[in-house]
Every structure is written in C-alpha cells, then in structure tokens.
Amino acid sequence: MGITLTKGQQISLEKSDGGKLSVVRMGLGWQAAPRKGFLARLTAKEIDLDASAVLFAGREPVDVVFFQHLVSDDGSVRHTGDNLVGGAGQGGDDESILVDLGRLPVHVDQIVFTVNSFTGQTFAEVENAFCRLIDENTGQELARYTLSGGGAYTAQIMAKVHRAGAGWNMSAIGEPANGRTFQDLLPVIASHL
Template sequence: MTVNLDKGQKISLSKSGGGELSVVRMGLGWQAAARKGFLAKLMAREIDLDASAVLFAGQEPVDVVFFQHLISDDGSVRHTGDNLVGGAGQGGDDEVIYVDLQRVPAHIDQIVFTVNSFTGQTFAEVQNAFCRLVDESTGQELARYTLTGGGQYTAQIMAKVRRAGGGWEMAAIGEPAAGRTFQDLMPAIASHL
C-alpha cells in the first residue's frame, strides 16, 4: 500500500511484516506541461530535471550521487543515468537512484534527495512530477511525494532518509528552492538536517 506524503510527513522504512528494507529505489518522473497557443508550442524546449542524493555524516556532506557521479564512493548509492527530457505521460520513473540501506556506511546518517531543473525552466512548466520510494525486493511502492501547483522555482528538496532507532525512516520535505544543480541547493538543504 502506497503512502502519499504531505510536506513534513515521516514514515518508517521497516517492512510491515517485520524486518528492515534492504534496497530502496527513489524514482523521479515528470513531463513538460502542455503549452497553450501556437507561438508557445513552437518555442517549447525539453525540460531536464535532475535527481541527486547527498549523503551526510551529521551536518557534513561527504558524498553526492548525481548525473556526473553515478555511484557513491562506497558503492551503496547508485544513479541509473541522466534523462534529458522526462516522460511522455507514461507515469514511470525517468531518473532512478538506488540505495542499498544495508551497505550505507555507519557514519552516514542522512541521505537527502533533491530535484533541480538543469535547463532552468520553472516547475510551472512541469506536470505530473513525482518522487517515490519503492521496496526493490518486492516492487511495492512505499511512499510517493507529488509536486503540485507548479511554481516559479527551479528546484525542490524532495525528501530524506535518515537513521532512526536502528532502522531508517523517510521524511517528505517538499521545500521549493532556486538552483540548477545540487550545489546551488546546499544552503537550503542545511536547514533540513
């Protein structure tokens, strides 16, 4: 059963039948919003959203996984590659980051997931954008955070997973931000650690 997350909501990442999740998939999907008018359609550009995962030890970023660094230094987090245009309305994941929770080094206590518009369009130009967490062993969608309302910002601090009581929990952050890369978002991320 999927939990639709609201901004600030947290869920445990323990399996409902007991035990801990081992590998989770953070999927990002989107498509360009339909443009109105003949000129707007002619001037339309593809929208390149990028998913990133920043690994933290306390307040310090120690690694990042994004389209130019696809695997964390320890190998526990892996990005499948850059999608430059998003979906065509199929609703699937356009970019994926896998996190092997059991392999994440003990000193890493939080992983923050971000989305940014590398091409600079605002989220007002994006539709059907979502971030979701899937139990990779079963394919079950555990949680979904939907970007709603568009907006005049170019990035979003989507969610984080953090160690909690010997396991992991996910929190939906949903904080709009400005920036084309994860580096641009680091000051905004700091307030959510």
C-alpha cells in the same frame, strides 16, 4: 499500496512484517506542461530535471550521487542514468537512485533527495512531477510525494531518508528552491538536517 505523503510527513521504512528494508529506490517522474498557443508550442524546449542524492554525516555532506557522479564512493548508492526530457505520461520513473541501506557506511546518517531543473525552466512548466520510494526487492511502492502547485522556482528538496535507531525513516520535505545543480541547494538543505 504505498502511502501518499504530504509535506513534512514522516514514515518508518520497516516492512509490514517487521523486517528491515535492504535496498530502496527513489524514483523521479515528470512531464513538460502543455504549452498554449501556436508560437508557444513551436518554441517549447525539453525540460531536463535531475535527481540527486546528497549523503550526510551529521550536518556535513560526505558524498553525492547525481548525473555526473553515478555511484557513491563506497558503491552503496547508484544513479541509473540521466533523462534529459522527462516522461511521456505513463507514470513511470524517469530517473532513479538505488540505495543499499545495508552497505551505507555507519557514519552516513541522512540522504537528502533533490530535484533541479538543469535547463533552468521553472516548475510552472512541469506537471505530474513525483518522487517515490520503492522496496527494490519486491517492487512495492512504499511512499510517494507529489510535487504540486508549480511555481517560479527551479528546484525542490524532495525528501530525506534518515537513520532512526536500527532502522530508517523517510520524511517528505517539499521545499522549493532555486538552482541548476545540487551544489546550489546545499544552503536550503542545511535547514532540513
């Protein structure tokens, strides 16, 4: 069973037996909130949330993995593909990003995971949104951050994985923002590095 993180909380990504994680998966899931009224249901659009991973060396972005660049230049980070409509409520991941921690270049010390509404709907129109980190080798969920409260923004800086000595930590950020792509979010991300 994983840890449910609150905004600002940090956990170590060491295994319970003291070993190091080798490959982690950031999963993103969401649903469109139910629309009230006959006309609202007729005019409802699908919600396309996008997961991105921005790789940093210090405070400088050095690579990004998102729906238009599915694999990092060095091959250590891989997006599994773009989901244009979200989930049907089963609680599974709608988009995933795999990170091979052992293959990351030594100069990459932080990976920031973002979510943005490419279609421009606000998070008030989204429900059951979450970000979770899974040990890809065992399938064990390590941590989960649930997006709550909706809001009149179109993006969120969800979490970051960062080097801590010889290992890695995950921090839940949960910072609302506005933007259709990760590029729009870089000024907000900078305050979390």
